[in-house]
Amino acid sequence: MKRRNFIKVSIRTGVVLVGISIVKYFYLFSRSARLTLIEFLTVSQVLTGKNDLNQTVGKKIYELFSLDPQFQTCLESIYREIRSSGKATSREHYDAKLKIISAWYTGIVLSQGEWVRVTYFDALMYRALKRTINPPTVCGGQIGYWALPPDRKNL
Amino acid sequence: MSGKIFADAVIVGSGVAGGLIANELARNGFRVAVLEAGSRLNREEVVENFRVAARTDLMAPYPSAKHAPQPELGSRDSYFTQSGPVKYESQYIRAVGGTTWHWAAAAWRFLPNDFRIRSLYQVGRDWPIDYVFMEPFYCRAEKELGVSGDDLTELGSFRSKPYPMKPIPLSYMDRCFQSELKHEGYHVVPEPVARNSEVYDGRPPCCGNNNCMPICPIGAQYSGDVHISKAEKAGARLIENAVAYFIELNSSGAVSSIHFKMPDGSRHIAQGKIFVIAANGIETPKLLLISRSASVPNGVANSSDQVGRNLMDHPSTAMTFVMPYPVYPGRGPQEISSIVNFRDGDFRKAYGAKKFHFSNSVNTLAITQSLLESGVSGKLLDEQIYDAAIRTCLISSFHEQLPHPDNRVTLSSTKSDRLGIPHPNIHYFLDEYVINSMKQTTQHYEKIAKILGAVVRSNNQQVSLSNHIMGTTLMGDDSKNSVVDRYCQTHDHFNLFIAGSSVFASSACVNPTLTLAALSLAISDTIQDRLGRT
Numbered sequence: 001m002k003r004r005n006f007i008k009v010s011i012r013t014g015v016v017l018v019g020i021s022i023v024k025y026f027y028l029f030s031r032s033a034r035l036t037l038i039e040f041l042t043v044s045q046v047l048t049g050k051n052d053l054n055q056t057v058g059k060k061i062y063e064l065f066s067l068d069p070q071f072q073t074c075l076e077s078i079y080r081e082i083r084s085s086g087k088a089t090s091r092e093h094y095d096a097k098l099k100i101i102s103a104w105y106t107g108i109v110l111s112q113g114e115w116v117r118v119t120y121f122d123a124l125m126y127r128a129l130k131r132t133i134n135p136p137t138v139c140g141g142q143i144g145y146w147a148l149p150p151d152r153k154n155l
Numbered sequence: 156m157s158g159k160i161f162a163d164a165v166i167v168g169s170g171v172a173g174g175l176i177a178n179e180l181a182r183n184g185f186r187v188a189v190l191e192a193g194s195r196l197n198r199e200e201v202v203e204n205f206r207v208a209a210r211t212d213l214m215a216p217y218p219s220a221k222h223a224p225q226p227e228l229g230s231r232d233s234y235f236t237q238s239g240p241v242k243y244e245s246q247y248i249r250a251v252g253g254t255t256w257h258w259a260a261a262a263w264r265f266l267p268n269d270f271r272i273r274s275l276y277q278v279g280r281d282w283p284i285d286y287v288f289m290e291p292f293y294c295r296a297e298k299e300l301g302v303s304g305d306d307l308t309e310l311g312s313f314r315s316k317p318y319p320m321k322p323i324p325l326s327y328m329d330r331c332f333q334s335e336l337k338h339e340g341y342h343v344v345p346e347p348v349a350r351n352s353e354v355y356d357g358r359p360p361c362c363g364n365n366n367c368m369p370i371c372p373i374g375a376q377y378s379g380d381v382h383i384s385k386a387e388k389a390g391a392r393l394i395e396n397a398v399a400y401f402i403e404l405n406s407s408g409a410v411s412s413i414h415f416k417m418p419d420g421s422r423h424i425a426q427g428k429i430f431v432i433a434a435n436g437i438e439t440p441k442l443l444l445i446s447r448s449a450s451v452p453n454g455v456a457n458s459s460d461q462v463g464r465n466l467m468d469h470p471s472t473a474m475t476f477v478m479p480y481p482v483y484p485g486r487g488p489q490e491i492s493s494i495v496n497f498r499d500g501d502f503r504k505a506y507g508a509k510k511f512h513f514s515n516s517v518n519t520l521a522i523t524q525s526l527l528e529s530g531v532s533g534k535l536l537d538e539q540i541y542d543a544a545i546r547t548c549l550i551s552s553f554h555e556q557l558p559h560p561d562n563r564v565t566l567s568s569t570k571s572d573r574l575g576i577p578h579p580n581i582h583y584f585l586d587e588y589v590i591n592s593m594k595q596t597t598q599h600y601e602k603i604a605k606i607l608g609a610v611v612r613s614n615n616q617q618v619s620l621s622n623h624i625m626g627t628t629l630m631g632d633d634s635k636n637s638v639v640d641r642y643c644q645t646h647d648h649f650n651l652f653i654a655g656s657s658v659f660a661s662s663a664c665v666n667p668t669l670t671l672a673a674l675s676l677a678i679s680d681t682i683q684d685r686l687g688r689t
Contacts, residue, residue: 049532049533049534101532117207117209125519125523128536128544129517132486132541133365133484133486134365134486137202137365138364139363139373140362143324143361143363146487147324147327
């Protein structure tokens with residue numbers, strides 16, 4: 001059920017769209033045996049639908065995931081899927097795909113049984129709040145700004 | 156550091172209670188030494204700790220010192236050993252400034268009736284003091300901590316002075332709730348809070364960082380280190396990482412010194428005329444119980460056998476609900492309003508008083524994880540995170556708990572820290588007085604959701620505790636069944652005082668900090684009077 005939802009939702013929402021830069025990349029570079037960081041970022045872009053992912057954060061996620069020997073196998077498979085179809089909506093490697101999306105959105109990664117934070121401010125979940133609600137610890141404005149709803153013009 | 160310290164007053168603990176007393180005594184010219192088990196904290200470092208931690212609980216940014224461990228939620232190696240049916244999971248920070256590094260800053264006064272529940276409702280215990288005695292100290296405490304409040308809102312505790320600062324404005328969410336619930340009789344009020352609504356005492360006004368718990372990044376919210384800094388400027392000596400482990404008595408039964416260890420295991424002694432234990436509701440009885448000797452085989456101040464007993468907290472339940480329209484929680488401080496209908500009444504003969512409060516925060520992480528687990532991704536994920544964030548709300552509660560001798564802190568027989576000091580053992584349970592109140596709370600939650608037109612996401616009776624540790628050295632006139640008298644002086648030792656919420660004879664249903672701060676100022680007056688005469 002979860003996998004079906006994932007595919008349905010992915011198709012519906014256009015996660016499948018790949019930026020021109022990514023397509024160009026496929027043609028310019030050949031596949032290596034072990035996927036590189038840049039290829040991981042490509043996969044991440046397709047899975048999250050975001051083409052401006054922070055590379056430093058990506059490096060941390062990539063390195064943590066790479067501690068799992070199974071990860072490269074999954075990543076290669078997802079990469080092949082993207083390369084052949086331009087999307088990553090198959091049921092295959094659903095858990096790995098979810099882990100990658102989850103890492104980018106939440107900023108935390110479960111690595112070798114321990115949760116590790118890879119980013120705070122660049123977690124995509126905060127971007128989804130459209131600056132209506134600031135991430136905790138960030139000053140929201142002058143005292144009392146919260147008494148009114150956010151200005152919809154800015155949303 | 157030399158092996159011996161001399162002071163007029165030796166204070167163990169540098170939280171709100173210890174800090175206020177230290178400051179009062181030092182600024183009036185007395186020599187003060189404060190022993191703190193933990194170390195100094197730097198606000199910027201704590202904020203950074205929070206941002207880099209994967210854990211999101213209140214203790215995550217406050218790493219436990221190896222020489223002075225502290226309770227931590229979800230830790231594999233729990234600080235407390237537990238022997239009761241309910242796991243006692245309140246937390247506290249062992250560091251300079253104490254646990255007000257993370258708190259909601261709610262600065263409630265008790266109601267006059269909270270001090271006499273035995274007389275009025277035939278349950279629990281009366282305090283030996285009343286609200287009339289406390290009122291001027293409440294005023295002083297509000298001034299010291301810097302409390303913002305609404306003078307026009309009647310909260311049932313009469314005031315002789317206005318609040319030091321104008322109230323913190325209600326959030327849009329609070330105003331929506333206030334407007335909708337008032338027609339059904341729910342009284343939503345702005346909470347009095349020790350959080351600046353204007354520049355006060357050199358600290359800035361709140362700018363809505365929405366991170367009061369676990370750390371206010373700008374110090375707009377009061378924390379106990381404020382008064383420790385003031386005390387040091389006035390001449391008090393703070394010794395950090397000094398773990399008190401023994402209270403020594405002289406032949407006449409007075410306290411002669413406090414023994415403490417440093418992280419390297421070295422032993423030191425603090426001598427004084429007056430001693431104050433202000434180490435919180437668990438560390439205070441722990442120290443008293445450890446300090447057994449031939450003359451006091453049950454520990455210091457424990458002739459009544461009440462040290463460690465009568466542990467109270469504010470057991471809490473919560474409801475998560477989704478509003479039919481955006482209310483935008485998470486903007487401003489994390490807690491601004493409360494429902495105060497159920498703080499007092501004849502019902503207290505049968506079940507506990509309670510206060511409800513709305514959480515003005517968004518659990519973006521939980522929302523996101525839940526959506527991801529449901530298979531939502533892509534653009535829809537962003538949309539649904541946003542939609543859930545602006546409509547998902549939480550109401551929770553504090554329930555009054557009665558003092559019960561079997562709810563108690565003792566010394567662990569199985570665990571000790573690296574300095575050889577036993578960990579606390581907790582035996583804790585909830586009686587019908589609390590459970591029946593919680594059942595009624597669940598019904599109120601359902602009614603509130605219905606009035607708001609909200610969809611209930613969860614409204615179970617899963618109990619959490621509130622870090623409001625009370626009662627373990629409680630106050631009374633009778634030395635046979637209480638530990639301290641009305642002046643917070645131990646019945647057994649004329650020069651030993653106890654400061655903090657451990658002296659509370661009843662828990663009421665509001666945050667205890669302002670009341671313990673007021674009592675600390677009363678203690679400092681008593682001590683000054685005493686020292687002035689010696």
